[in-house]
Amino acid sequence: xxxxxxxxxxxxxxxxxxxxxxxxxxxxxxxxxxxxxxxxxxxxxxxxxxxxxxxxxxxxxxxxxxxxxxxxxxxxxxxxxxxxxxxxxxxxxxxxxxxxxxxxxxxxxxxxxxxxxxxxxxxxxxxxxxxxxxxxxxxxxxxxxxxxxxxxxxxxxxxxxxxxxxxxxxxxxxxxxxxxxxxxxxxxxxxxxxxxxxxxxxxxxxxxxxxxxxxxxxxxxxxxxxxxxxxxxxxxxxxxxxxxxxxxxxxxxxxxxxxxxxxxxxxxxxxxxxxxxxxxxxxxxxxxxxxxxxxxxxxxxxxxxxxxxxxxxxxxxxxxxxxxxxxxxxxxxxxxxxxxxxxxxxxxxxxxxxxxxxxxxxxxxxxxxxxxxxxxxxxxxxxxxxxxxxxxxxxxxxxxxxxxxxxxxxxxxxxxxxxxxxxxxxxxxxxxxxxxxxxxxxxxxxxxxxxxxxxxxxxxxxxxxxxxxxxxxxxxxxxxxxxxxxxxxx
Numbered sequence: 001x002x003x004x005x006x007x008x009x010x011x012x013x014x015x016x017x018x019x020x021x022x023x024x025x026x027x028x029x030x031x032x033x034x035x036x037x038x039x040x041x042x043x044x045x046x047x048x049x050x051x052x053x054x055x056x057x058x059x060x061x062x063x064x065x066x067x068x069x070x071x072x073x074x075x076x077x078x079x080x081x082x083x084x085x086x087x088x089x090x091x092x093x094x095x096x097x098x099x100x101x102x103x104x105x106x107x108x109x110x111x112x113x114x115x116x117x118x119x120x121x122x123x124x125x126x127x128x129x130x131x132x133x134x135x136x137x138x139x140x141x142x143x144x145x146x147x148x149x150x151x152x153x154x155x156x157x158x159x160x161x162x163x164x165x166x167x168x169x170x171x172x173x174x175x176x177x178x179x180x181x182x183x184x185x186x187x188x189x190x191x192x193x194x195x196x197x198x199x200x201x202x203x204x205x206x207x208x209x210x211x212x213x214x215x216x217x218x219x220x221x222x223x224x225x226x227x228x229x230x231x232x233x234x235x236x237x238x239x240x241x242x243x244x245x246x247x248x249x250x251x252x253x254x255x256x257x258x259x260x261x262x263x264x265x266x267x268x269x270x271x272x273x274x275x276x277x278x279x280x281x282x283x284x285x286x287x288x289x290x291x292x293x294x295x296x297x298x299x300x301x302x303x304x305x306x307x308x309x310x311x312x313x314x315x316x317x318x319x320x321x322x323x324x325x326x327x328x329x330x331x332x333x334x335x336x337x338x339x340x341x342x343x344x345x346x347x348x349x350x351x352x353x354x355x356x357x358x359x360x361x362x363x364x365x366x367x368x369x370x371x372x373x374x375x376x377x378x379x380x381x382x383x384x385x386x387x388x389x390x391x392x393x394x395x396x397x398x399x400x401x402x403x404x405x406x407x408x409x410x411x412x413x414x415x416x417x418x419x420x421x422x423x424x425x426x427x428x429x430x431x432x433x434x435x436x437x438x439x440x441x442x443x444x445x446x447x448x449x450x451x452x453x454x455x456x457x458x459x460x461x462x463x464x465x466x467x468x469x470x471x472x473x474x475x476x477x478x479x480x481x482x483x484x485x486x487x488x489x490x
């Protein structure tokens with residue numbers, strides 16, 4: 001059985017508590033490993049090692065740090081299948097989904113390699129003999145607290161960028177899915193990342209609180225549920241630290257009557273059922289403008305073809321029994337309230353493990369809980385609306401603000417919705433509108449999807465993990481009172 005220890009100062013070490021949690025595979029509910037439960041003492045050791053490593057790491061040129069990322073990028077490519085198999089084992093997603101996750105995470109590593117060409121400062125002669133320049137300096141010791149649903153991609157959204165701009169990083173993986181990043185830590189060492197520059201502290205709430213509260217941790221990123229994201233944001237912000245805390249979502253897709261049926265049905269099925277619906281970009285609500293039975297039939301047909309498993313054409317389980325029971329509860333309640341179940345995935349729940357099949361619910365009551373709460377599973381709620389105005393009113397009333405999409409063949413309709421959606425990431429005929437680097441990932445301020453500063457990934461992450469320093473310099477002496485000195489006032 002695999003034991004996942006902490007990775008501190010370049011070594012895998014057991015936790016000071018001596019305690020471990022079982023890691024359970026959602027495929028069959030069987031224990032596939034155990035992970036360290038860390039205390040504040042473990043966090044303190046990691047922070048001390050990070051502080052000791054910081055001066056040497058940030059003194060390197062950004063080109064030298066990027067060279068380490070090139071090596072890491074190559075190693076991840078070499079070990080992609082091994083990493084994907086670990087993600088599938090601990091998270092449950094299909095092997096193809098895990099391979100895509102590894103590739104997408106490595107794309108951020110690849111983008112970090114370009115930072116020498118991106119993060120240059122500016123220089124300008126602002127007055128006679130006076131020059132101003134600015135530069136982006138690392139923040140210091142930073143932390144990345146990540147969720148279970150993408151055990152490699154989400155940490156890789158932050159870690160390579162934070163490291164390449166000169167920070168030292170402490171990562172706290174989900175205790176449900178720590179195996180994948182455990183291997184990444186080994187690859188970091190093989191890539192030549194110095195001891196203490198990248199570390200992993202495993203555990204639960206105590207580990208998170210200790211990381212957040214430690215006075216030498218200067219910035220924190222978090223990805224998880226909205227409830228916890230807000231708690232983390234308020235706690236970190238109260239300590240005067242930089243914080244970016246991303247929460248959940250209730251993404252609305254809108255089908256205009258002129259949509260392409262086959263393309264739309266294929267995309268919506270992938271959006272709501274891919275990764276078993278356990279992603280903050282997944283489709284959750286489909287609003288059809290007018291009755292569109294042909295589209296619903298096409299979505300049901302495509303989703304019906306998905307079978308439980310790990311291979312092509314399969315859909316994996318949800319993360320654990322608690323998630324399964326929560327998802328089933330929403331389906332049961334919707335049906336009891338009068339909703340029509342167009343596709344019922346509840347029979348999958350009889351399998352060993354944490355299985356729920358793709359489910360499509362046609363609602364008649366706009367107040368149904370499944371239309372409003374984040375379910376985080378392979379459930380698509382459908383509601384028929386009369387027109388564009390009703391559709392946008394429903395989407396705008398949603399307290400989340402992560403993503404939204406419009407399906408149409410009209411540029412005018414696409415623009416109308418794009419300018420009115422209350423979401424940070426918008427798709428036109430794309431149900432998972434994840435921006436790729438250099439664009440940044442993040443929901444809308446003032447919603448339950450985003451708390452804090454900047455965005456994650458891309459240029460947003462570069463800004464978050466740096467502080468801008470301004471330097472004004474004067475060397476030469478100049479005579480004053482000349483005509484050119486006062487001409488600007490005439």
